[in-house]
Amino acid sequence: MNRKIVYAVAFALALAAPFVAYPVFLMKLLCFALFACAFNLLIGFTGLLSFGHAAFFGTAGYATGHLLAVSGLPTGLGIVLGVLASALLGLVIGALAIRRQGIYFSMITLALAQMVYFAALRAPFTHGEDGLQGVPRGRLLGLLDLSSDLVMYYVVLAIFTAGFALIVRTVHSPFGQVLKAIKENEPRAMSLGYEVDRYKLLAFVLSAALAGLAGATKTVVLGFETLTDVHWTMSGLVVLMTLVGGMGTLAGPILGAFLIVALENKLGDLGTNLAESLGIAWFSTLGESVGMVTGLIFIVCVLLFRRGIVGELGALLERGRKA
Secondary structure, three states: OHHHHHHHHHHHHHHHHHHOOOHHHHHHHHHHHHHHHHHHHHHOOOOOOOOOOHHHHHHHHHHHHHHHHHHOOOHHHHHHHHHHHHHHHHHHHHHHHOOOOHHHHHHHHHHHHHHHHHHHHHOHHHOHHHOEOOOOOOEEOOOEEOOOHHHHHHHHHHHHHHHHHHHHHHHOOHHHHHHHHHHHOHHHHHHOOOOHHHHHHHHHHHHHHHHHHHHHHHHHHHOOEOHHHHOHHHHHHHHHHHHHHOOOOOOHHHHHHHHHHHHHHHHHHHHHHHHHHHOOHHHHHHHHHHHHHHHHHHHHHHHHOOOHHHHHHHHHHHHHHHO
């Protein structure tokens, strides 16, 4: 009941958010939050650490952007086809990667994701380092004009809500319980008769599809797609979001994504304001030190918040309840 109340309050705040903040920035937050939730489904509830999730995020973005900008497909169909492209890629990479465990699984996903990056760099339709530009938002179902930031925001909010609801339903389903069993004790799950590799592959494909949904939506929102979204640093960024927010929690990746993306976008403005108000010129260089600041946050979370921000808050509340 408490969880439902929290979700209802959060949804109400999200509905009112575009009237007090810049809608495009909020849409970017929601896209990365969905990306982090998709990754958390794999690592937090299945125990599979993928270092190549940027491949699915960027592949869907490129596929959707090309279909909308060049082929002129409807926006909804373009997003669906982008998600299917990332799901198919997830099926191929997952089928190869789940043959190994632990660090070997992670290295295989990283190597295959780098192959996707170099393919995006060389493919003619991606325009290489220039990126894919001029992606139109169009109209959704022929009714909603997505050129309006306010309309686009509520569409993105609906997409995020549907994706998050799917993750919640998956986690609390019998399928999700098997995934948790695989994470806790894979040999035990095998001894109970579960086809572990099939479950891991299904989880991998579902996570890839949801990551693709986030990437395709982000391309429509911003109107462009670049190599940044398929680079290995994007995979590292989503790992950071998940760990900072709380791996294995439902709300943790959302908080982590909001924190990291807000730092990347607003740290420069904060430093400039501090430099002007305090008269210390050093603060004006904060915008150039985003990596250092996020790295410091990661170190603090690892040392002091081993379960992430949401995980530690949940443990604190649980101890208070017992006391």
